């Protein structure tokens with residue numbers, strides 16, 4: 001059952017009973033909101049409902065939404081129109097990095113007026129990764145800068161930046177190899193790549209986005225901790241949000257690491273990609 005449906009079922013019961021709020025705590029924990037926040041939110045809601053004699057479930061849900069709202073970190077992700085924008089897409093294997101690169105390029109074209117985004121095939125590790133990105137490029141009519149399998153990702157990115165400059169392009173989106181957050185050597189490599197791009201900081205608008213799979217729950221928290229610890233990411237794309245039965249991780253990520261969720265991936269198609277909106281997110285989560 002979807003999280004929102006379970007909230008709905010919960011609030012159908014006697015709102016002012018202690019049991020309802022105990023169950024709400026459990027539900028919030030299961031929904032990946034994090035135990036300590038779950039306890040305090042359920043407690044605050046209980047106090048509020050009792051004090052204000054709230055018995056209308058819709059009112060209670062709105063109060064819950066208001067209580068959760070301050071914990072969500074948002075940040076607008078607009079392209080800098082005066083500088084070249086470089087976006088590095090990071091994350092562990094299979095979370096949806098390459099798909100998100102393509103979706104982001106399409107978004108930039110359609111919503112930011114980006115005339116000629118460039119995709120950089122920075123995953124030189126997995127054999128099929130370059131072709132996969134090229135297929136997206138062809139479908140979207142977006143140029144892909146690539147080298148051969150096994151090439152240095154920093155060199156690929158450097159090439160893409162040069163290509164963007166000579167073509168007058170405003171955006172480079174770089175795919176990277178999926179690296180397990182437990183592999184120290186791969187993270188070191190990522191730190192190196194980051195340093196390469198940092199050299200251009202100032203003249204370019206450099207952003208790092210961590211891709212997290214919404215269905216992986218608490219494991220995603222660990223990934224955020226490691227990646228953010230290694231290279232200081234600017235925000236998150238939460239993918240597979242369409243198949244997640246819970247979405248409280250967005251709140252946990254913001255609360256624990258101060259990381260904003262920038263986009264939601266909601267399917268396998270290019271258009272299944274939305275700028276994150278805290279209000280919509282909470283309404284969907286709680287079922288308002």
Ligand SMILES: Nc1nc2c(ncn2[C@@H]2O[C@H](COP(=O)(O)OP(=O)(O)OP(=O)(O)O)[C@@H](O)[C@H]2O)c(=O)[nH]1
Pocket residue numbers: 091092093094095096097098099100123126129177178179238239240241242243264265266267268272
């Ligand atoms: N349902 C759903 N599927 C998604 C979403 N984003 C990506 N996928 C699917 O997830 C799978 C993996 O996506 P990729 O983009 O290849 O993931 P990746 O992180 O680049 O994978 P590696 O390069 O192997 O590390 C593909 O089948 C995608 O279609 C999403 O938002 N929703």
Ligand SMILES: [Mg+2]
Pocket residue numbers: 097098099123129175176178
């Ligand atoms: Mg990939």
